[in-house]
Amino acid sequence: MQYNKNKNKEIIYTIDDLEIDIQLILNVIDERGATAIGLQFPEGLKRQAVNISRIIQQHRRVEVLISGNPCFGACDIDTRLIELTDVLFHFGHSSQGFCKEVVYVEARSKIDVAPVVARTIKMLSGKRIGIITTVQHVHKLQEIQDMLAAEGFECVIEEGDAHIAYPGQVLGCNFSAARGNCDEYIYVGGGEFHPTGASITTRKNIIIANPYNNSVYKINPEPLIRRRCAMIAKAFDAANFGIIVSTKIGQERLALAGALKRKIEEHNKNADLIIMDLVTPEQLLGFKLDAFVNTACPRIAIDDSKRFNIPVLTPVELEILIGEREWKEFAMDEILAGDR
Ligand code: SF4
Structure with missing residues (x-):
């Protein structure tokens, strides 16, 4: 320090x-x-x-x-x-x-991203390259753009929606700065959750440039998609759903939860809204339900899926379950099919 x-x-x-x-x-x-x-x-x-x-x-x-x-x-x-x-x-x-x-x-991260970004260049197949990252590295985007431009690539750093503070920034629940206006993406940062989400949402190649462990590779979203497919299958016979609504100020999606409840009921199943702050397996244990739909942080359903003893679906996955969305429309954001 x-x-x-x-x-x-x-x-x-x-x-x-x-x-x-x-x-x-x-x-x-x-x-x-x-x-x-x-x-x-x-x-x-x-x-x-x-x-x-x-x-x-x-x-x-x-x-x-x-x-x-x-x-x-x-x-x-x-x-x-x-x-x-x-x-x-x-x-x-x-x-x-x-x-x-x-x-x-x-x-803000002081880590030098240039060496790891340089190693992505030989893996690029397109000419228009989108760059995405987390807030810790957004101040490095200009440097990355200059590096790629010097190699003859056209860089795309897209604006996100109103919840995104910086062009090129992605959150675990928001890929609006990756709208796919390019051939492929470089993701600069650690972890796989953000680039996997961007890959599934954009259907583009995402090459990870991780400056923390100096690794460079193309993300493969298939294992996650298979796990989520298994989760949806597990909920196939569920008749009684709990729809989790967070009280956290930035995660409270009561209107979305209400819309999901109506959709479930239209399919002759039951749904109840469950309001809570911290969503943990222990908090849900007491409810006698067949499956949950989580309208709070999507990472809860995806990162922690093994910790829950009954299926916890995202809103998009519920739509796939009840046949209102096709598998090819699987996404990691939370926008309902009808609102697209
Ligand atoms: S909802 Fe989850 S992924 Fe989105 S900003 Fe909050 S903690 Fe991050």
Whole structure:
């Protein structure tokens, strides 16, 4: 961990490859005359919470309340902490545009992406190359675009919808910055969830350039599609569905849940809406139902599928189950067929 004031007197906190702009927090405290602030961290940054709190208090006389609740995305805001403080700082994610009271403190990666992007070049078969990434690397997109342009490729960095803060940025539930206006994509970042989702949603080749482990390969979405196909088959005889609605501010899709309930009932099956904050297998155990449809974060149904003892489907998968969508329309976003 490094904590330094640079020559412009800006205070940057550096941990591993990430930089966090503490100066932004101090400026907001000053502008708003805040005396009590909240700090909310995703799980991966929680171990830095106390350090960051102490640095802020070294510079400003404020009461700091740190959220101890789980936090999985910008959609997951500690709303009680907003009420208890003058300003809530949410770390590690970018704004999704639905919670104006919150100040988002992004964490920017310092890792050099150029070597791994350079290795993707021999794998490209098209000429128009889309680039997608997560918020940690969006400041590297211009450099990547320049690299590819120098090799004769036309780069496409697409704008996302209102929930996407930066062109080229994707979320686990939102691939609107990958609308497929190109021959194929390079995904810069770690993990496979985002590029798999982009691959399924765009039906394009996605080449992963992972700067953390220096790996470069083409994503294969087939194993995930097969697992989800098995999940749909498991729910085939279900007659009683629970539709999960999250109370998290950025995941609450009550209107979608209501539409799904009507669809299920039109097929002579039963559906009940279940409202909850944290969706875990333990929370669902007590319900006597045959299957759930999850309108909260899609990662719950997909990443955690093995932990649930009955099928948990996404809204799109429910549509496939009841025959309102074809398998070839399988997608990882949450837009109902009729709303496309
Ligand atoms: S809903 Fe899930 S995938 Fe989407 S931003 Fe929230 S945590 Fe991430």
